[in-house]
Amino acid sequence: GHDLVEVADDQVNARTMGERTIVSRWREVELEALVPAGVDVLPAASKALHRAGARPAPSPSKLRRALAVELGAPDVQPGPARLAASDTAAQVVHAYLAEHTAALLDRDPAVRVDAPEAVHDMRVAARRLRSTVQTFRPLFDAERAAEIEAGLREIGEVLGRPRDAEVQLARFTGELAGQPVELLLGPVAARVQESLLGERLRSREEALAYLRGERYLGFIEALLAFVADVGQTERARRPAGTALPKLVAKADRKLTRRVARARRAPAGSERDLAYHGARKAAKRLRYASELMVPVHGRDAAALATAAKRIQNELGEHQDCVVAQTRLRAFAVAANLAGESSFTYGLLAGDERARAAATRATFDATWARASRPRLRRWLRG
Structure with missing residues (x-):
């Protein structure tokens, strides 16, 4: 009783x-x-x-438990201090995922207080994690990997909106400051500030609402559990030296195909989209090669550096493309308001010329990055 x-x-x-x-x-x-x-x-x-x-x-x-300081969460433990080809694929991938999961969580409070570059850094951490899950998908349970990839994509999209507005605002502000006064016809600077600053503030509030919500916290819980249990398949338990290079080589071949497609594409939106796709492939190869540095040292680092250079140049090309779209919208709005659209056209021409110069520079970069010696370790 x-x-x-x-x-x-x-x-x-x-x-x-x-x-x-x-x-x-x-x-x-x-x-x-x-x-x-x-x-x-x-x-x-x-x-x-x-x-x-x-x-x-x-x-x-x-x-x-809440105050645990081990890599940002009790369920995520750091990998071995030194990894080798004889370690399992799961150990190598876990170390990389754990590092960038910690980076994502580290930047969370900085995003909330609007610290400089915090949104960019947290977005990059999410992008690295998502790219790793995509490249090394055979090592994971398919259903769990799809859930994690979708959650990381959502974080990237939520943080991408304020970041893109911030980048474009800084870009146009700098370009306008470099123009002679006589070429600034109409309230150009005011229109750019009003549009992009307003967009940044609105999208930042949306991002903060997301970070405060149960959906985000639930995903972080799932991410920590996923990282703590990387060895989900038989392939993940194989030696890293034999299981991982084949997957990196697949990412490398994908980049080669996408670059070839972009260089064949006719001028216009089709070519712009193709180069953007090549940039994404370069990013994936870069992160995959970074993951392999503990196993293949300088060889993997050299391929990561080459992929980073490709990513940066094609990233500048994409920024030029996006800028032209923005400027076209500004010009239309100015015309509808009875303002001059001359300055927007001038800036759009500059962006178009810059995109062409970037493509020419990329051709030389690609010739160097295509050298077989950078990939000998992938065949080994």
Whole structure:
């Protein structure tokens, strides 16, 4: 007729906001004897929980677990200090995923307080993680990998909107400052500021609402569990030296195909889209090669450097393309308002010329990056 044991089923959400942020979420079941006789019941109750799938908590204290400083979360542990080709593919991939998961969580508080470059850094961390899941997909459970990839894409899109407006605002402000006064016809600077600054502020509020929401916190929980359990397939348990280079080589071949397609494409939107696709492939190859540096050292680093150069040049080309689209919209709005559109056309011409110069520079860069010696380790 008396209660002997209390079972508390706790759903815990925690976030620290110091030099780095730790976002964690877990379920914890606690048993407490209410009367002396309840102590005798605890072992049987504990055994019942074990049979139901429970496991011992890593720390008896919620606060201690929440304040864990190991790489940003208790469920993400750093990989070996030194990796080699004989280590498993899972160990090598885990180390890279853990590093950039920590980077993503580190930038979370900085994004919230609008620190310089914080949105960019957090977005890059999400992009690296997503690219790694895509490139090394055979190592993961397909369903879980798809869930993680979708969540990382969403983070990238949410953060991309304020970042893109910020980049374009800085670009146009700099270009306008370099123009002679007599070529600035109409309220050009004011229109650019009003449009892009307003866009940045609105999209930043949307991003903050997302970061405060349950959807984001739930995804972070799933991401931490995914990173902690990288060895999800038989292939992931093979030696890194044999399992991973084939997947990097596949990313390399994809880049080659996309560059060839872009160089064949006719001038216009088709060519612009093709070069943008090549840039994405270069980014994926770069991150995959970075992941392989602990295993293949200088060889992997050299390919990562070449891919980074390609990514940067094609990124500048894409910025020129986006800028031309923006300027065209500004010109149309100016005409409708009875203002001169001359300056927008001038800037659009500059962007068009810059895009052409970037393509010419890229041709030389691609010739160097295509050398077979950069890829000898992929065949090994």
